[in-house]
Amino acid sequence: MLGLPLAFSAPLILTALVVLPALYYLLRLTPPRPREVSFPPLRLILDLQAREETPARTPWWLMLLRLILAALIIFAMAGPIWNPLPTSEGGRGPLLVLLDDGWPAAPTWTQRVAAASERMAAANRDGRPAALVPMSDGAREIAALDTTRANERLRTLKPAPFSPDRMQVLPAVQAFLAKNPQAEIVWIADGLSRGQADAFAQGLAKAAGTTRVQLVKEDSLPLAVTATENAAGGLEAQIVRADARSASAGLVRAYDKKGLAMGEARFDFGAALETKAQFDLPIELRNEIARVEISGEHSAGAVSLLDERWKRRRVGLAAGSSSDVAQPLLSPLYYLRRALQPFSEVREATAGRGDPILSLLEDRVSVMVLADIGVVSGKAHDELLRFINDGGVLLRFAGTRLAGSTDDLVPVRLRRGGRVLGGALSWDQPKQLASFPPESPFAGLVPPEEVTVTRQVLAEPDANLPNRTWAQLADGTPLVTAERRGKGLIVLVHVTADTTWSNLPLSGLFVDILRRVVALSGQVSEAAGDAGPVARAETLAPARTLNGFGVLGAQPLTAKPIPSGFNGSPSAEFPPGFYGPAEAQVAINTLSPGEKLEPAAYDPQFTRESLMRAEPIDLRAALVVCAFLALLVDALASLWLAGGFDRMRARNLRGRAAALVLAAVLGATLLGVDRAQAQAPGAAQSSALATRLAYVVTGDAKADEASRLGLVSLSRALANRTALTPGDPAGVDPARDELAFFPLIYWPIVASRPQPAPDAVTRIAAFMKQGGTIIFDTRDALTALPGGPASPEAQWLRVLLAGVDVPELEPIPRNHVVTKTFYLLDNFVGRTTVGQTWIEALPPDSADQANRPARAGDSVSPIIITSNDLAGAWAADSNGNAIYPLTPGGARQRELALRAGVNLVMYTLTGNYKADQVHVRDLLERLGH
């Protein structure tokens, strides 16, 4: 709506906005209440006629506020939704979903799948079939499926690690559209022109005819790594983006073969479309890097694989001629150095380190370049031979010295002297290079025409000579010859490394040749033996390939071995990845060096939608809240206009108090919810599952221990003697714990402890109201004087019970049911026997109850007060030995105390049940005596 992602679920209600002007007039007419002012001298002016009775108009801002308030309510009722779900647009035919599934789609693949499935769900609601066409499908015929199957298909799709050619799909799409002219077309595109997106878009627009194509596209296009180069300064990754809206900076990470992170580098495009990230790592670590990827991109294009060719070799240079610092251009080493430096690390023998070749070999070079050194002899020769046999590459350049005499470290036998072409004494023209034979490592390089050779050393014709020739002149004389020696390789270039014999060192070919030769230094060990030319496998089987997300894994079924020297772009048959045996893998990358990403030019007729669609948000609640706040502001403003604040200030104390109370109530409600949820159910649960006795933890360690031991002992007695097997006694805090699970709570009074909090008292009262029984034990039978002042414990108890609805109490009458619930008891003794035990007074005897042996009320007494220290008498250790001494003492008293406890527990559990039947016989007998 209005270009905003806003929709209304009940747009008709918006027509109510027309009443706003009416409201405006109404509001203008009713002014706010006047300020009210007390004014004692009023009677002086009471008779004055008010001259300006026109009431003040409602201030414009208040009116605006009220109009906004009304508008808010109207908008809220219209059910506004931000980012509404797309409604299926009109198509009556099947839904055609074209899904770009090349690697550029991989970073946002989930959103793409979601977008596709959303649209298919929308089509499903209309009962339309859907056809899902991934671009990698090729020319397969398109059939509309029901959406469930299309959805299944969608779930199995994964992005391809290459950019599929969309034009292959176009005929099928055209055919489908010809068959279903009313189809709704949705193209979930990756936004790049790779894979002929532009041509496909044109074709699609033509095929669609009048139907509008919905183009779902992501705004920010993916990044890609086009090339990596192991340069002199460090490993450089070339990163490109399609347009300036893509991410402009980020991280590139390098991993070794095992997937361990080797390093990371930052890149920043600035305003450009390509940039470089450089890993500053030592050369040994750089050579370990097998994979470079843009962090967070997750696509095959953001991954660059590195094989042996990227390894930076250490090349040793040695020349026969003494180096002339004054004329560097005449030194062969100068050309070699300049040519080798971009892709390898060049070492030169420094003067004063003895034999240059030996010192270079000590530096562990991979390639040894000898420029115009005729004879290597002695220890250097032996070491060099061993170096070659161990897999080193020896590259020799000819020169006058070599032409004069050679040692055995050359691939071919050489003629003395060589030949001169196009010189003053020769009829020949300087010779050009012939194209490289296909089996040569230089195959694929194009010899430039301007490269000519004026002088060279000649190889003796030999049966092996053609096999050993890597490059030759136009007349067939070899220019570069090579021979395997051990695991290594000897390469001889039949011209000098400077420009005296040819202009080859001035051409780019020189660099390429050197690069290839240096690259060979990693692979030489692969082909064992010296079977003539460098034996290279014809094809390389895929080892591990990248999937669309840029993860290395097993190759797909469609993958085929690449021919050696494969130079094409990856496809379904040749997915990017590592090919070949493990020790000499060849990396095929998704993008080739120098490639650029270009945004696709879609048909302007397409309706565009963003892939990154936010979740729909129901704005109703927010609007209602806003309206409520506006209402509050309005109320406050009206109050202020009427001078209400002044009156309020007069009572600010009370007002503040009221506000505080309100805030406290609100806070308490909120907190209360939390606390209710936070209450740990563990202890309560176990209390609920088993009947347990409980005692109140007073905080006095001695009393608490006595209570606990006493109740443990009583529980044991109950389990032994009665049908009740109580659980372990629980210590409770009435302020904190839920009391409802306990039938009986024993509360020893400790006068020195503070009174419980008022809310704890209310909980106690509630517990007693709900049928629980509390035994208060003042334990002061010996200290309290009968009829004298109340003992501290008794006073404490009085204070406590002041907030509790305590029924009328009486000393336990002899015929009270509590004396007969299990044992027949006369009184309730504890550690002392003289204390009185109080219980809820029974209702007065009715006539028919008068002669009954046991009387009971309708319910269990909620409160029993004793002073005999019951728990102290019950308490026993684990062996059943009493812990506390009794007064006057004796096992009988302890037994009676336990019986009293058993009776009390039975009373709380059975109530007045025993008043009816049990013991009737005994009672009758006893009464009879």
Add this chain to the structure above:
Amino acid sequence: MVDVRLLDKKEATEQALHPLESLSLARRLPGLIVSAKEVAATVMHGVHGRRRAGAGETFWQFRPFVYGESTSRIDWRRSARDDRIYVREREWEAAHTVWIWCDRSASMGYVSSLALQPKIDRGLVLGLALSDLLVRGGERVGVLGLTRAFATRDIVERLSERMIEEASRPGHVAAELPPADPLAPRTQAVVIGDFLSDPDDIARTLHGMASRGARGHLVMIADPVEETFPFTGHTEFRDVDSSARLRVGEAQSFRDDYMTRLAQHRDRIREIAGSRGWSFTVHRTDRPASEALLALRMQLEAGLGG
């Protein structure tokens, strides 16, 4: 905007319909007593000057004994130093009586943000301070219609006790004007209030009081708001004593009328007072109480004849 308010019913003293409500007066009075004494002390030391140093009120002079006098008046100690016989003369100590009356009606319980105190507080402070001052000066002080005139050192407490007692009497409604009973000649009356009653009522009361020649002083307590009328805009004025209300659209347009009316009212009262030789001063509650007390004292001194 000026902020005005009436004292809360519990705060104000005038509507002591319930015993509990009078407690609020009791609650406020100790503070007022203290401030009254402070105000009285500043005035006493400021102007009074103790011209008669020493215990002047007991001893005046020795004069030679005149035959025919009672011998019991001879001061033997003085006479023993001399050949002559002396009589100790005391200062003539016939005390004047000053009647004080403070308006405690509803309209006095009014305070604006410009004022230092509510009007009633200021009135009570003035009255009590004055009574303290006068008693120390040897006069007898009473509250009109409430107490007899007496002179004790705790006059302030005594008077305030009686006021509390009166206010806590059930059904008591504080009057706007003192009882119009004639006062004895040569007594003085100090009437403190806001005098917002009908000028005729005031005249009647005043004439009644002065009918036997008593002189007096009217002190009109006014809140600054009552003098400046700083209200603007749409305002509804409410009377304090009655239920009268006045709603005006533009309060500022009433200012001039009000000022004129107020000036007329005051002129009228001044005229009434002047006709009986009474003084009339206006005291604003944004001025210190000692200022009014000083003026009052000066006038009383003049009235008492030195």
